[in-house]
Every structure is written in C-alpha cells, then in structure tokens.
Amino acid sequence: MTEPGTRGPKAPPAPARTATRPDTAPAVSGRGRAGRRPPLVLTVLASVAAALALLPLIYLGVRALERGPGFARDVVATGRTGQLLVHSVGLALVVVAASLVLGVSLAWLTTRTALPAARTWSVLATLPLAVPSYVAAFAWVSARPGLAGFGGAALVLTLVSYPYVYLPVAAALRGIDPAQEEAARALGHGPWQTFRRVTLPQLRPAAAGGGLLVALYVLSDFGAVSIMRYETFTLAIHTSYKASFDRTPAAALGVVLVLMTVLLVAAESRTRGRAGSARTGSGTARPPVPLPLGRLRWPALAWCSAVAAAGVLFPLGTLAYWLAVGNSATWEPARLLETGTTTLLVAALGAALTTALALPVGVMAARYRGRVAHLLEQAAYAGHAVPGITVALALVFLAVRYAYPLYQELPLLVLAYAVLFLPVAVGATRAAVLQCPPVLEDVARSLGRGPLRVLREVTVPLAAPGVAAGAALTFVVCMKELPATLLLRPTGMDTLATRLWTETGTASYAAAAPYAAVLVLIAAVPAYLLGRHRT
Amino acid sequence: MRRSTSRHLSALAAAALLVPLVAACGSDDKGATESKDSGTTATEKAAGPLVIYSGRNEELIAPLLEKLEKATGTEVEVRYGDSAELAAQLLEEGDKTKADLFFAQDAGALGALGKAGRLDALPQGSLDRVDKEYRAEDGTWIGVSGRARVIAYNSDKVAKAPDSVKDLTKPEWKGKVGYAPTNASFQAFVTGMRVLEGDDATRTWLKDFKANSPQVYEKNGAVLEAVNEGKAELGLINHYYWYEKAAEEGADKLKAALSFPKKGDPGALVNVAGVGVLKGNDQSAAAAKAVDFLLSEEAQTYFADETSEYPLAAGIKSKADLPELDTLGVPEIDLSKLESLEVTLEMLREAGMV
Numbered sequence: 001m002t003e004p005g006t007r008g009p010k011a012p013p014a015p016a017r018t019a020t021r022p023d024t025a026p027a028v029s030g031r032g033r034a035g036r037r038p039p040l041v042l043t044v045l046a047s048v049a050a051a052l053a054l055l056p057l058i059y060l061g062v063r064a065l066e067r068g069p070g071f072a073r074d075v076v077a078t079g080r081t082g083q084l085l086v087h088s089v090g091l092a093l094v095v096v097a098a099s100l101v102l103g104v105s106l107a108w109l110t111t112r113t114a115l116p117a118a119r120t121w122s123v124l125a126t127l128p129l130a131v132p133s134y135v136a137a138f139a140w141v142s143a144r145p146g147l148a149g150f151g152g153a154a155l156v157l158t159l160v161s162y163p164y165v166y167l168p169v170a171a172a173l174r175g176i177d178p179a180q181e182e183a184a185r186a187l188g189h190g191p192w193q194t195f196r197r198v199t200l201p202q203l204r205p206a207a208a209g210g211g212l213l214v215a216l217y218v219l220s221d222f223g224a225v226s227i228m229r230y231e232t233f234t235l236a237i238h239t240s241y242k243a244s245f246d247r248t249p250a251a252a253l254g255v256v257l258v259l260m261t262v263l264l265v266a267a268e269s270r271t272r273g274r275a276g277s278a279r280t281g282s283g284t285a286r287p288p289v290p291l292p293l294g295r296l297r298w299p300a301l302a303w304c305s306a307v308a309a310a311g312v313l314f315p316l317g318t319l320a321y322w323l324a325v326g327n328s329a330t331w332e333p334a335r336l337l338e339t340g341t342t343t344l345l346v347a348a349l350g351a352a353l354t355t356a357l358a359l360p361v362g363v364m365a366a367r368y369r370g371r372v373a374h375l376l377e378q379a380a381y382a383g384h385a386v387p388g389i390t391v392a393l394a395l396v397f398l399a400v401r402y403a404y405p406l407y408q409e410l411p412l413l414v415l416a417y418a419v420l421f422l423p424v425a426v427g428a429t430r431a432a433v434l435q436c437p438p439v440l441e442d443v444a445r446s447l448g449r450g451p452l453r454v455l456r457e458v459t460v461p462l463a464a465p466g467v468a469a470g471a472a473l474t475f476v477v478c479m480k481e482l483p484a485t486l487l488l489r490p491t492g493m494d495t496l497a498t499r500l501w502t503e504t505g506t507a508s509y510a511a512a513a514p515y516a517a518v519l520v521l522i523a524a525v526p527a528y529l530l531g532r533h534r535t
Numbered sequence: 536m537r538r539s540t541s542r543h544l545s546a547l548a549a550a551a552l553l554v555p556l557v558a559a560c561g562s563d564d565k566g567a568t569e570s571k572d573s574g575t576t577a578t579e580k581a582a583g584p585l586v587i588y589s590g591r592n593e594e595l596i597a598p599l600l601e602k603l604e605k606a607t608g609t610e611v612e613v614r615y616g617d618s619a620e621l622a623a624q625l626l627e628e629g630d631k632t633k634a635d636l637f638f639a640q641d642a643g644a645l646g647a648l649g650k651a652g653r654l655d656a657l658p659q660g661s662l663d664r665v666d667k668e669y670r671a672e673d674g675t676w677i678g679v680s681g682r683a684r685v686i687a688y689n690s691d692k693v694a695k696a697p698d699s700v701k702d703l704t705k706p707e708w709k710g711k712v713g714y715a716p717t718n719a720s721f722q723a724f725v726t727g728m729r730v731l732e733g734d735d736a737t738r739t740w741l742k743d744f745k746a747n748s749p750q751v752y753e754k755n756g757a758v759l760e761a762v763n764e765g766k767a768e769l770g771l772i773n774h775y776y777w778y779e780k781a782a783e784e785g786a787d788k789l790k791a792a793l794s795f796p797k798k799g800d801p802g803a804l805v806n807v808a809g810v811g812v813l814k815g816n817d818q819s820a821a822a823a824k825a826v827d828f829l830l831s832e833e834a835q836t837y838f839a840d841e842t843s844e845y846p847l848a849a850g851i852k853s854k855a856d857l858p859e860l861d862t863l864g865v866p867e868i869d870l871s872k873l874e875s876l877e878v879t880l881e882m883l884r885e886a887g888m889v
Contacts, residue, residue, distance in 0.1 A: 080884060145761070145766065148751070226717070231889065239717065239880070239889060241619055241620065242619035243876040243879075244647070245619060245623055245648075247623060396624055400628050400629065400631045401631075486617065486620065487620060491586065491612050491613070498615075503594065
C-alpha cells in the first residue's frame with residue numbers, strides 16, 4: 001500500500017504532466033467571474049503598479065532606438081544573439097525542470113507523508129532563499145573549479161531558486177481539501193494514482209507560478225552565471241556596458257529579454273489555465289492523514305538531506321571556513337550593525353511597497369479574468385527578467401529628468417525594488433486569493449456588500465497569511481539585491497550586499513564573510529517563518 | 536449613478552495616496568542618513584561637499600580620501616561602485632550629475648566620459664606632474680597610480696618563467712596557463728596588443744593562446760590563487776594582486792612568484808587608475824585641489840605602500856619590493872587608445888573566450 005506512494009519524489013515536472021489535462025482543474029474561481037468587471041479602484045491601483053513595472057521598458061525603448069532601429073537590429077541580428085538565446089533558454093529550462101522536481105517532491109514529502117521531522121525539513125527546504133546566488137556560486141566554484149560552465153550555473157541556480165516552487169506548492173498542498181483525495185482512494189486509486197490524478201492537477205497553478213518565477217530569476221541572474229562563467233543574455237548585457245560604456249547595444253539586448261519574458265508569462269498563463277484550488281468544503285481546514293513511508297523512509301530522508309546539504313549546509317560551511325581562516329577577517333561590529341540595520345530598513349520598505357502594489361494586481365489576476373486583468377498581470381512581470389543594472393539605469397535616466405529631488409534618495413531605491421520584485425509578490429497574492437473560497441465573496445455580495453467592501457472584509461483577511469508570506473519572500477530578495485542598490489542607494493549608504501561586494505572586490509573573502517553571514521542569518525528569519533508557514 | 540461617481544473619487548484618492556506613501560518612506564530615512572552624516576563630517580559645510588564617484592574599491596581608497604578631506608579642507612562625499620557601472624551612470628546622469636570628480640579604476644572608463652564630452656580639461660600644471668603616456672592627450676583625465684601586467688608562476692613547478700606573453704602559446708604550457716578573459720585588465724591588455732602589433736597579429740595570438748587550452752577564471756585573484764595552489768602553473772594578472780596576497784599571508788609562504796615581461800612586450804603594459812573632473816560641477820576649485828592632492832607626495836606614497844601600485848607622479852619610491860617603473864619593459868602606447876574595447880571584445884568572442 002505504501003510502496004507506490006513514494007514514487008512521488010520522482011514525479012515528473014508538474015506542468016508537463018498536467019498541461020494536457022486542462023479539464024481536471026476546478027474552474028470554480030475562473031469561469032463564473034470571467035464576465036464580471038473588476039471594481040474601478042482595483043483597476044486603477046493595478047494600473048499604477050503595472051505602469052511602474054513598465055518604466056524600465058520605456059527606457060529600453062528610448063535607448064535601443066537612440067541610434068535608429070537599424071543599429072538596434074544590427075546589434076540583435078548577430079549569430080551571437082542566437083547563441084545567447086540558446087544559453088539563456090537552455091539554462092532556464094534545466095533550472096525550472098530541476099526546481100520543479102526538487103520543489104514538488106520536497107513539498108509533497110514534508111506536507112503529506114510521515115517524514116520524520118517534517119517541520120525541520122520544510123524550514124531547511126526554504127532556507128536556500130537566504131543565500132545570494134553569488135555567494136552560493138562562489139562557494140561551489142572555490143571548492144570545485146571544474147564545475148564552472150553550464151553545469152555549475154544550473155546547479156547553483158537550481159539550489160538557490162527551487163524554494164520559489166517549494167513554497168507555493170507546499171502551501172497549495174496544505175490548502176487542498178483532502179476530501180477529494182480520500183474520495184479517490186475510496187474509489188480504488190492507489191496513493192500514487194491519487195497523487196497524479198487528483199493532487200497534482202490542483203498543484204498546477206502553484207507549480208507553474210513558481211516555475212515562472214524561477215525562469216525569470218534565471219534570466220535576470222548575474223551573480224551565479226558570471227562566477228560560473230556561463231554566458232547568458234544578462235551576462236552579455238553587463239559585458240556590453242563594461243566593454244564600451246555604451247548603453248545602446250545593452251538596451252537592444254535588453255529588449256530581447258523583455259520579449260522572452262512576455263513569451264514566458266504567456267506560456268505560464270496557458271499552463272495555469274483557469275485553475276483555482278479553493279476549497280469548496282466546510283469552513284475549517286482538516287489536516288490530511290500523513291502517508292506512512294515504511295521502508296522508503298530512508299531514501300526519502302536521504303533525498304531531503306542531500307538537498308539541504310547542497311543548498312544550505314555547503315554554502316554556510318564555506319562561509320564558516322572563510323570566517324575561520326585568513327587573518328583579514330576583521331569583524332567591525334559597529335559597521336556590521338549599522339549596515340544590518342540599514343539593510344533591514346530598505347528591505348522592509350521594499351517589501352511593504354512591493355506588497356502594496358502587488359495586492360490589486362494579484363487580486364485582479366485571481367478573481368477577474370478579463371483582458372484588462374490579464375494585461376495588467378503580464379505588465380507586472382514585464383521588467384522582471386531584465387537585469388538589475390538595466391532597471392537601475394532606467395530609474396537613473398527617468399529620475400534625473402523627471403523626479404530630480406528623488407534622485408539618489410531612498411524612495412527611488414525602494415521603488416526599484418518594487419519594479420524588480422513585483423512578480424514575486426503578485427504571484428504570492430494571486431495564489432493566496434485563489435485559495436480563498438470565492439463562494440464566501442458571493443455570499444457577501446448577495447447580502448448587499450459592494451465589491452470593495454467584499455474585498456476589504458472577506459478576500460483580504462482570508463488571503464492575508466499568503467500575502468504576508470509573499471511580503472516575507474520579497475523582503476528576502478530585496479535584502480540580497482546588488483546591482484540596483486549599488487547605483488541607486490543614497491551616497492554613503494551601505495547594505496550588507498554592497499559591503500559584501502566591496503570586500504570581495506579586494507578578494508578578501510575572509511573580510512567579506514561576516515557580511516555574508518549576517519546577510520544569510522537575517523534573511524534566514526523570514527525564510528524560516530516561510531518554511532513553518534501554514535495556510 | 537451616485538455610486539459610480541463615488542467609486543471614481545475613491546479610485547483617484549487611492550491613487551493619490553500611493554505617491555506620498557513612496558515619498559513618506561523616503562523622507563524618514565533621509566533624515567536618518569543626514570543625521571548620521573553630520574555626525575562624521577560636521578566640520579565645515581561652506582560650499583557643500585565634494586562628491587566623488589569612485590570606481591576604486593572602498594577598502595583600498597577610503598583612508599586616502601580621508602586624508603584628502605583633511606588636506607584640502609573640503610568635505611568629501613564618496614559613492615563607491617564598479618568603474619564601468621559608474622561610468623554608465625554618469626553618462627545617464629548627463630549634466631545633472633551630482634558628481635564633481637570621477638576616480639576610475641582604469642583609463643577606459645575615463646576615456647569614455649572624455650569622449651562623451653563629460654570631462655573638463657585639467658590645469659596644465661597638474662598634467663605636467665605625470666608622464667605623457669599616463670594621461671589623456673586632450674588633458675581630460677590623469678593617471679594617479681599604475682598597475683603592471685605580469686606573468687605569475689608557481690615556483691615549485693616552473694623552473695624558468697616566460698618573460699613574454701608570446702611564449703604562452705608554446706606547447707610546453709598547454710593547459711597550464713590561468714587567465715580571466717572577462718576581466719577589464721585582461722581586455723585592456725589585449726587592446727594594448729592590438730594597438731602595438733595590429734589586429735591580425737592579435738587575432739592570431741588569441742587563436743593560438745586559446746588553442747593552448749588556458750584555464751579560465753573570473754577574477755585576477757582567482758588566477759593567482761590557482762597559480763599559488765599549483766592548479767595552474769602560470770597566470771596572467773596585475774602585479775599588485777601578488778603584493779596584496781603577500782601582505783596578507785606572508786611572501787615566504789607563497790608558492791606563486793612574478794615574472795615581469797621583457798621590454799616592449801605587449802604583456803608589459805602598465806594601465807592606470809585615474810581621475811577626471813566632471814563638466815558642470817559646482818566644486819571646480821575643490822576638485823582641482825583634490826586632483827593635486829592625489830598627485831602629491833602623501834597620496835603617491837599611499838599608492839606605493841598601501842595598494843602596492845606604481846606612483847605615477849615623479850619622485851616617489853615604494854616600500855614594497857617593486858621593480859622601478861622605468862625599469863619595466865613598458866611598451867610605448869597611447870593609453871587613450873584603450874578607450875574602445877569593442878573590437879577587442881569582438882575578437883575575444885570570435886576566439887570563444889567571452
């Protein structure tokens with residue numbers, strides 16, 4: 001009885017499996033609302049968020065066309081662009097597939113089986129979020145120089161980004177009403193069949209959304225690919241800036257990245273279909289009966305340990321090693337404290353603004369399926385695959401011209417975080433709203449509440465834990481951000497990431513280690529909470 | 536009807552709320568940073584601070600800029616970053632920049648700003664303190680310290696180190712040379728070779744070098760590390776990486792040693808870190824004083840002793856055991872011509888290096 005169930009960890013990537021079965025997802029939230037128009041306030045607020053997210057695109061357009069469309073075309077129409085495309089897309093595909101395998105398997109093991117110490121494992125599965133890709137990449141390549149290249153880049157990016165899949169899938173698994181699965185079991189399906197035919201389809205929106213974030217993360221990542229020396233679009237854009245200080249070719253390449261994002265977002269929304277996973281049953285969630293693992297407990301534990309060792313223990317161990325060796329390890333507690341406090345502040349502000357902007361977009365994406373909702377959601381994603389330095393230069397360009405008093409002031413930096421990480425918060429909000437039973441909203445409407453009041457009194461409170469989780473996630477990614485912070489921070493201000501950058505600039509890894517360690521430790525707090533988070 | 540107008544109104548109100556939200560977030564912290572600043576530099580605030588964009592690393596340069604603050608009596612505000620990214624930022628800021636002085640890690644970044652017309656010409660008196668080859672022909676920037684390209688070798692494994700980059704394409708070094716192809720210093724060296732020996736010769740060298748299976752690293756530091764640990768027998772780096780490592784770990788503990796390429800060899804290039812004064816700055820007197828300070832004995836001694844670079848203004852000798860600048864086989868080259876890396880980059884791409 002237990003034997004087939006443990007094949008769960010080796011389950012193929014969820015979207016691939018379920019893409020052909022769009023009919024199985026309950027259309028409970030989608031169909032009924034397709035025709036309904038969202039409240040105007042919601043549309044306006046979501047439009048503001050989308051407009052902000054689109055700002056870098058204006059800049060890319062202006063810069064790319066600076067020397068005429070012919071020049072931009074020449075930059076893009078080289079054989080190299082094709083090669084970069086293959087590199088970027090290939091890396092994204094491999095990392096997304098691997099992240100889905102890791103994320104879905106760990107989520108299933110930690111939420112649905114009698115895995116010993118499941119809670120600890122779920123925290124461990126979330127912690128890699130706290131490790132910046134450049135720290136992880138450096139840890140790996142310094143230990144195994146042979147890793148450099150595609151393999152190393154794929155490994156590091158998978159290890160730092162699979163929690164983007166793990167978190168929503170685990171949340172979805174906790175939110176799904178076990179009654180459906182029990183019904184399937186009662187009708188004679190084994191655990192594996194139940195997982196595949198009942199559970200997995202319900203995980204599709206969560207897995208696809210997480211996969212999209214992973215893909216966008218891979219496209220925009222600079223740290224890991226540069227240390228692993230694997231040339232992607234983002235690395236080529238950086239090289240282009242550095243080689244010629246010329247922003248036009250870099251912008252032209254950036255436009256290609258934006259087009260890739262649009263395709264990705266479109267593909268994801270296709271995969272996701274109109275699925276929602278709201279419970280339609282009674283008011284309180286009932287924990288599912290954990291599946292006993294039997295003899296397969298050991299392989300399951302080995303799998304979890306291996307992932308935790310590679311994603312958490314190894315980079316932390318390397319940091320500890322740097323702290324221990326090298327006499328340049330000068331702890332500057334006062335500076336560390338000040339930098340840590342600043343980082344907390346900017347990351348908190350970034351997370352707050354991002355969440356505030358994401359809320360209307362996420363609610364619209366989850367509840368209203370019109371063309372406008374769709375466009376606004378896609379717009380929110382548009383800038384996400386663009387490298388941080390491009391977003392930063394866009395804001396430099398726009399602020400210097402149109403908002404000079406804000407230039408090199410904190411609000412602009414916080415705004416940059418919002419533009420960069422809006423999709424992270426939108427994804428979390430959408431998933432959270434999708435899990436709230438729309439029936440409650442319908443009841444509130446039928447009792448005469450206006451749409452805004454329903455939103456405020458029913459939807460938002462119900463979705464709050466998920467939205468908060470999204471805010472925590474945004475907080476973590478803001479903390480780690482480097483290129484935009486370097487360009488946009490107020491002069492003289494430092495975050496842990498920029499100090500880390502400064503210290504590694506002189507190749508004194510021992511001196512950089514305290515900042516890396518504090519960064520990881522602070523980021524670990526929300527990551528830890530996310531790992532324990534139960535919806 | 537009434538309902539929809541109220542909806543419109545609340546929509547507008549909500550949208551209007553967002554703007555102060557953003558502004559409010561900022562003003563809080565602005566106050567915080569200001570009070571922090573005033574704590575450290577409350578001395579004088581006559582003409583506002585001299586704003587320096589520094590592509591040079593804070594760890595290396597901050598103590599020097601403190602000295603500058605004292606010597607010139609001007610409050611200094613420094614923005615640290617990557618030379619190339621700061622150059623891109625300065626170009627994006629245009630004449631609205633807050634920067635008065637750009638302290639760049641290499642001649643290329645300064646050259647790009649000079650070419651874009653963003654730099655003022657420096658006074659001839661300052662320019663004359665540095666040899667012609669280490670400053671801009673049009674006088675828009677000046678080198679303040681020099682870094683020499685060297686061949687590092689593992690003294691355990693290599694009996695006789697090559698003294699020319701030409702030797703690195705020989706079969707005996709197959710798979711044994713480490714280099715950092717994406718590093719600006721390496722690319723400047725290739726550009727130097729193009730200027731010295733022409734594009735065809737450089738293309739051939741790159742092809743032969745690549746065919747000799749060199750090991751690729753991200754940074755000079757990693758190359759030196761590999762040479763020191765014997766993972767690579769030779770490595771192409773800048774001289775001061777070795778001196779920094781020697782200072783940190785003790786010269787006698789290093790397996791890596793340096794070979795300075797022979798006279799006229801493209802591998803013997805000396806690139807500079809330098810400064811330029813931004814056009815339209817509001818601190819031209821203070822900026823000029825700062826430039827002169829960086830060329831003063833105090834600052835030049837700092838470069839010699841603390842960063843192990845070559846002082847470029849005449850008359851300063853290093854405490855570190857550096858060979859004299861004029862004994863190096865520096866090829867005759869106009870550093871301004873290192874400005875354009877595009878062709879170099881194209882070649883590196885053709886050769887499959889970047």
